[in-house]
Each structure stands twice: as structure tokens, then as C-alpha cells.
Amino acid sequence: xxxxxxxxxxxxxxxxxxxxxxxxxxxxxxxxxxxxxxxxxxxxxxxxxxxxxxxxxxxxxxxxxxxxxxxxxxxxxxxxxxxxxxxxxxxxxxxxxxxxxxxxxxxxxxxxxxx
Amino acid sequence: xxxxxxxxxxxxxxxxxxxxxxxxxxxxxxxxxxxxxxxxxxxxxxxxxxxxxxxxxxxxxxxxxxxxxxxxxxxxxxxxxxxxxxxxxxxxxxxxxxxxxxxxxxx
Numbered sequence: 475x476x477x478x479x480x481x482x483x484x485x486x487x488x489x490x491x492x493x494x495x496x497x498x499x500x501x502x503x504x505x506x507x508x509x510x511x512x513x514x515x516x517x518x519x520x521x522x523x524x525x526x527x528x529x530x531x532x533x534x535x536x537x538x539x540x541x542x543x544x545x546x547x548x549x550x551x552x553x554x555x556x557x558x559x560x561x562x563x564x565x566x567x568x569x570x571x572x573x574x575x576x577x578x579x580x581x582x583x584x585x586x587x588x589x
Numbered sequence: 590x591x592x593x594x595x596x597x598x599x600x601x602x603x604x605x606x607x608x609x610x611x612x613x614x615x616x617x618x619x620x621x622x623x624x625x626x627x628x629x630x631x632x633x634x635x636x637x638x639x640x641x642x643x644x645x646x647x648x649x650x651x652x653x654x655x656x657x658x659x660x661x662x663x664x665x666x667x668x669x670x671x672x673x674x675x676x677x678x679x680x681x682x683x684x685x686x687x688x689x690x691x692x693x694x695x696x
Binding site for chain 2: 509511518519520521524533534535536569574575576577578579580581582
């Protein structure tokens with residue numbers, strides 16, 4: 475059974491860093507793209523980051539480029555989202571999802587940026 | 590960036606109705622479009638991928654179609670459990686973009 479489990483969320487102050495993890499099981503992690511998507515309270519879905527199977531290529535929207543870094547450790551079957559210089563507008567539920575069309579999603583983890 | 594325009598933004602329909610939701614792309618994206626059903630407190634659920642392919646476990650009353658740059662998600666006979674917000678996603682080019690969603694309710 476394919477599973478993705480996010481962790482690492484919480485309440486942080488503006489300007490702080492936070493690192494999310496996405497533990498994968500039930501499939502060949504090293505052969506799959508990994509993506510991060512978020513949903514701010516009362517808003518729609520927003521794509522945040524993507525990384526290719528071997529981790530050599532990463533992609534971001536302008537809203538997080540230069541602040542967020544996506545990575546994956548294929549030996550540990552785990553993906554990461556390092557978020558730096560967090561802003562209040564980064565407050566959201568963060569999901570990791572597999573493959574180019576997001577065929578499996580984790581349950582999500584909440585990140586709240588507030589002083 | 591590719592813009593996806595979903596219409597309507599919200600709608601209500603009766604049980605058993607045939608319902609169609611639309612997603613229009615601002616640029617050509619081929620068939621690189623998927624649909625998701627999102628209910629409160631749960632992660633989005635994939636419904637359709639590559640514009641017309643039914644995702645695993647999705648009831649056959651759901652279908653996807655394409656006409657040029659217009660993409661549709663159709664429910665042939667609406668059931669109560671179909672109440673949700675539906676989003677389209679283009680994954681043809683970066684930045685990946687979602688539509689703003691269609692909120693579907695039961696009358």
C-alpha cells in the first residue's frame with residue numbers, strides 16, 4: 475500500500491526556518507517524483523515544489539523560490555521541504571504527493587507562522 | 590504562467606443530476622491535466638489524470654473529457670458523497686498551476 479506521511483509542522487515566528495519531512499512506503503521511492511502542495515486557510519491549492527526521482531532537478535513557484543528547498547533521501551525513502559525566512563502568508567496545510575500528476579497524497583501537516 | 594479558469598465557482602444540483610465542471614487553460618497543455626476532489630479535513634483525492642483517465646478506485650460515474658483548451662469533469666448521476674470542492678491541475682509545464690476550484694453542493 476502506498477503511504478506518504480508528513481511531519482515537522484508547527485507554530486513558528488516570522489523569519490524562522492522549519493523543515494518538513496515526508497516518509498514514503500509501499501512503492502519505489504527512488505523512481506518517483508516528489509511534490510509539495512499547500513492550502514492556506516480558506517484558500518485553494520497551491521503547488522510549492524517538485525523534485526525529480528534522483529534529486530538532481532528541483533522546481534519552485536516564484537512565491538517560495540529562494541526561500542524553500544526541496545530534497546529527497548532515496549536511501550531513507552524520505553523527502554524534505556526546508557522552509558526558510560517564513561512569512562505569515564506561508565501559513566497553510568502542507569501536503570506531499572507522488573508523481574507528476576500527484577497520484578497519492580499524504581494527510582498533510584499544518585504550518586502556522588505567527589508572532 | 591499557465592492560468593486555469595474553472596467554472597462555475599460554485600453550483601448546487603439534485604441527486605441523480607448529470608453535472609459538468611469546466612477548466613479552461615490559457616495555453617495549450619495537451620492532455621496534462623488532472624482533477625481532484627477535496628473534502629474538509631482530508632487530502633485531495635485524484636479523480637482523473639491525463640485529461641480522460643479514471644484514477645484507481647474512482648466510481649465510473651465520473652469521467653473526464655477535452656475539447657481544445659477546455660477540459661471537463663462530468664458526473665453522470667450525482668450522489669450525496671460527491672459534495673466537495675473540485676480542482677484541476679496542469680502539469681504540462683512549470684510552474685504547475687491549479688484552478689481556483691468549483692464548490693459542488695447537493696440541493
